Amino acid sequence: MYYIIVYDVEEKRVNKVCKLLRRYLHWVQNSVFEGELSEGKLAELKFKLSQIIDPEVDSVIIYTLWGKWKGREVIGLNKNPVDSLI
Amino acid sequence: MYYIIVYDVEEKRVNKVCKLLRRYLHWVQNSVFEGELSEGKLAELKFKLSQIIDPEVDSVIIYTLWGKWKGREVIGLNKNPVDSLI
Numbered sequence: 001m002y003y004i005i006v007y008d009v010e011e012k013r014v015n016k017v018c019k020l021l022r023r024y025l026h027w028v029q030n031s032v033f034e035g036e037l038s039e040g041k042l043a044e045l046k047f048k049l050s051q052i053i054d055p056e057v058d059s060v061i062i063y064t065l066w067g068k069w070k071g072r073e074v075i076g077l078n079k080n081p082v083d084s085l086i
Numbered sequence: 087m088y089y090i091i092v093y094d095v096e097e098k099r100v101n102k103v104c105k106l107l108r109r110y111l112h113w114v115q116n117s118v119f120e121g122e123l124s125e126g127k128l129a130e131l132k133f134k135l136s137q138i139i140d141p142e143v144d145s146v147i148i149y150t151l152w153g154k155w156k157g158r159e160v161i162g163l164n165k166n167p168v169d170s171l172i
Binding site: 001030059070072 | 087092093095114115116117118140141142144145146147148149150151153155159160162164165
């Protein structure tokens, strides 16, 4: 399935969250990842995320999409062009 | 149509971008908005965004979805519960 993951975590945990997500999805922009994942891999990722973040202050949102997005448009700088996404 | 908009802009422009987006969509988390918009309203929003950001350094990504997302899951703090979204 296709996912967009956004996160808003305290500074001291940003690198760890970012490093973990890079192993599963494509970095798109600060605090934003997207890509295809199996449900098993997503479950694994969610478990690891829950081990890193502080649920009292940090927030991670996982959007499950109906297939890939219908459109993706960038205004301004394209920090990670989609065509570089597998 | 349903949209998720994420942005990564220089500090001095964050408030302006956030204030503009609040007039069209629902704030979900820092730098993340979502919601339903007509294509006309989206075109209007995009024009206004392009007047604010510096395209050389700022990045705004507009995801157009096939209807609303299939799923939305929060790990940690839910900064703007979905049920408060119209």
